[in-house]
Amino acid sequence: LQVLRFLTGLPHGAYFGIACLVAADMVRKNQRGMAVTMVMMGLTVAILVGNPLATWLGQLIDWRTVYHTVGALGLLALVMILFVVPKHPNEKRTSARGEMKALQNPQVWLTLAIGAIGFGGMFAVLSYIAPTLINATGLAPHWIPVALLIYGIGSLAGSLVGGWAADRNLKLTIGGSLLWSAIVLAIFPLTLQSLWTVMPMVLLLGSAAALVPALQVRLMDVAGEAQTLAASLNHSAFNAANALGAWLGGLAIISPLSWQGTGWVGCALSIVGLLLFWITKKHSRKVPDIMSL
DSSP states (O other): OOHHHHHTTHHHHHHHHHHHHHHHTOOOOOGGGHHHHHHHHHHHHHHOOOOOHHHHHHHHTTTHHHHHHHHHHHHHHHHHHHHSSSOOTOOOOOOOOHHGGGOOOHHHHHHHHIIIIIIIHHHHHHHHOOOOOOIOOOTTTTHHHHHHHHHHHHHHHHHHHHHHHTOOOOOHHHHHHHHHHHHHHHHGGOOOOHHHHHHHHHHHHHGGGHHHHHHHHHHHHTTTTHHHHHHHHHHHHEEEEEEEHHHHHHOOOOOOOGGGGHHHHHHHHHHHHHHHHHHHHHHHHOTTSSSOO
């Protein structure tokens, strides 16, 4: 079961990276941010609806039914791609060697680092949101699905705003998203005393998703002919953010900072991401053949 779980996860980054490229190719250049947002909104809604639905289905019938349902949905997606996604007769073909050239571009690595570290701040809190609300705020377990729903709503709103803003000012969207995340994460530990203060902050935590479409568009700008690899690596960077944030958040919890420490750690990661963004700006100005921020 674990081996098959690993295998089913292999196409994740490639699928969503290429889906974002396909969506961006369907619109004008100044609409790419919103096109990427629409793809990622599909993922957000799927998680928001799919997780509780799968849990309910498994409890109602059998856990094997959940796997069968997911497999059937995968086949349905395959059929829809074949019949719905438009063909691109003038599509540029690239080789694996050509795609790997993206890894020689420091701007690609810097942009990926912004996502891997800067977005890790949000995961430092989100990874432990359930035990934090139960142990620090004193909420009953039945409040956890409500909190996750509120987070999902914030994530949807953040993605929409991020896509809209990226089409207008990419530089301001990336920097502003990181700064906003740092502020929200710094305030979060101060709101854990009450249900009425912590739930609005959970909503604002979700709004950090505004960074996702902006970084995807940024990679499209700097990857050159290696669009596929760069787009896929963006999702790898966010998976790395998940791992880094969860690890550092766990260390904060077992330290004297306790449950409040996840917010402080998250704030620090967002600030490091903001510093990397500043370094990326500086570097892009020194290299004439790279589109500057």
